[in-house]
Amino acid sequence: MLTERYLQIFVALADEQHFGAAARAVGITQPPLSQGLRRLESLVGAKLFERGPGRVELTPAGAALLPYARRALSTIDEFHHAVSAQDRDGPELRLGLSPEVPAAVGAAVAAACSSAVRGSRVSVVSAPTSSLVPQVASGRLALGVVLHPAVLDGLEAGPVTLLPTWALVPTSLYPDDGEPLALRKLDGLPVAVRPRAEAPAARDLVLDTLALHRLGGSTVVVTDERAGLAMAAAGQAIVVTADPLLQAAGVGRHRLLDDPLPVRLRLVWPTARTPSALPAAAMPHLIQALATP
Numbered sequence: 089m090l091t092e093r094y095l096q097i098f099v100a101l102a103d104e105q106h107f108g109a110a111a112r113a114v115g116i117t118q119p120p121l122s123q124g125l126r127r128l129e130s131l132v133g134a135k136l137f138e139r140g141p142g143r144v145e146l147t148p149a150g151a152a153l154l155p156y157a158r159r160a161l162s163t164i165d166e167f168h169h170a171v172s173a174q175d176r177d178g179p180e181l182r183l184g185l186s187p188e189v190p191a192a193v194g195a196a197v198a199a200a201c202s203s204a205v206r207g208s209r210v211s212v213v214s215a216p217t218s219s220l221v222p223q224v225a226s227g228r229l230a231l232g233v234v235l236h237p238a239v240l241d242g243l244e245a246g247p248v249t250l251l252p253t254w255a256l257v258p259t260s261l262y263p264d265d266g267e268p269l270a271l272r273k274l275d276g277l278p279v280a281v282r283p284r285a286e287a288p289a290a291r292d293l294v295l296d297t298l299a300l301h302r303l304g305g306s307t308v309v310v311t312d313e314r315a316g317l318a319m320a321a322a323g324q325a326i327v328v329t330a331d332p333l334l335q336a337a338g339v340g341r342h343r344l345l346d347d348p349l350p351v352r353l354r355l356v357w358p359t360a361r362t363p364s365a366l367p368a369a370a371m372p373h374l375i376q377a378l379a380t381p
Contacts, residue, residue, distance in 0.1 A: 092164055093226075094128040095157045097121055098136065102154050105143045112241040113359065116222065181205060181366065184213045184220040184232035187282070187312060188351050190251070190331040193378060197233060197355075200377035204370035216286030220356075227358050230366050233378060235290035236352040246355040246375040251330040252347050256316075258323040259340045268343040271301040278306040280316030280325040290352065297348055353378060 093114075100110040101121075111121040129136055136150035146154065181201045185194045194212065201210050215223070217234040224232040225242040236248045255269055261276055262269065279298060284291040295307070308325050310316040313334055319325035321336045328344070330351040335341060355375055357366060366374075 090128075090131055092161070094124055094131070095161050095164075097124045098128055098150075098157050099154070099161060101125065101137060101144055102146055102150065105145065107144065114225070114242055116225070116242070179205060179208050181208045181210045181231070182213060182229045183210055184215060184223060184229040184234075186217050186220060186232075186234050186287070186353070187214055188235060188330065189233050189353060191333065193251070193330075193353075194233070196377040197231075197374060200370075200374045201231065201366065204366055204373060216282075217290065218286055218288070224356050224358060230357065231374065232356045233353055234356055235287040236354045237289040237293065238287060238354075239289065240354075240356055242359055243356045244359055245357075246371065246378070249353045249375075249379045250347075250350040251353060253328050253330050253344065253349055253351060254332075254341045255344050256320045256327040256329060256334065256336075256339050256341055258320055259338055260323055262340055262342070268345045270345045271298075271348050274326055275306075277324065277326050278308040280310045280313075280319060280327045281307045282312070283309055293352075294349060301348060 096114050097110065100113040101107070104110040104113055107118050107121060111118045114121060125137070132149075132153065134149035134153075135147050136153065137144040138147055181204075183198055183201055185197075198210050198212060202208055213220075213223075213229065217238050220229065220232040220234050221238060221240060221243065223229045255271075255274065257269070257274070258277070262274075281291060281294060298307070308319065310319065310325070313327060313329055313331065316325055316327040316329075317334055317336050317339065320327050320339045327334070328349050355371070355378055357371065
């Protein structure tokens with residue numbers, strides 16, 4: 089079946105004349121782009137591109153079909169806008185939040201989304217950065233708040249926002265005197281971290297920082313911060329969090345000296361090639377909401 093994605097691949101390749109650049113424009117990696125092109129060529133029964141050293145060029149069949157692909161994508165775009173206009177409840181803005189985003193920060197960004205498009209309905213999806221990036225790139229999400237660093241091929245991105253963090257530690261090992269702690273002194277217990285696959289580059293940065301501060305690289309993988317908090321209460325782990333509300337009996341909250349492990353967040357949104365329900369003029373307001381909830 090001929091899909092919108094196949095048409096996007098076709099047009100991106102025609103515009104970029106390079107597989108890597110086209111993959112970034114569509115928001116996918118090169119292997120699925122090549123696979124999508126093969127399927128499209130099979131569907132139309134013709135070869136659309138000639139592969140050359142470092143670039144691709146349209147075949148006569150590709151050149152003949154390209155205007156129809158552009159018109160089809162334009163019509164699909166118009167259809168999406170028409171659907172939004174007919175929605176009595178207002179257009180839906182889908183916002184993706186990484187699990188590390190504190191509740192107050194997520195609420196501030198959602199409120200800013202609602203203000204940006206009058207009469208809109210904001211729906212929120214919580215998912216790891218590795219899942220949010222492709223959803224935003226494809227247009228399934230209007231906006232995402234993801235961990236930095238991350239590979240953002242095919243996306244626009246705002247500046248990196250640093251959220252200060254606390255170390256949650258068992259009071260049985262570290263007196264709850266409210267004094268900041270040096271990261272190098274937290275050698276007694278592993279640090280709770282989420283699975284690396286959720287945000288590989290961001291997780292690697294945390295591990296590198298722990299090693300730099302002579303923490304020995306000792307970590308324990310947890311499903312979420314609540315699980316980490318439970319382990320801290322049991323005297324088995326340390327949790328580093330940007331959530332000011334995460335607390336439990338028997339667990340002390342301490343700032344870390346020099347804040348070596350801030351939560352690094354970024355707003356990301358689709359490129360101009362992918363229709364977005366959010367106007368470009370709204371982005372500075374949304375970036376401000378991320379920084380000052």
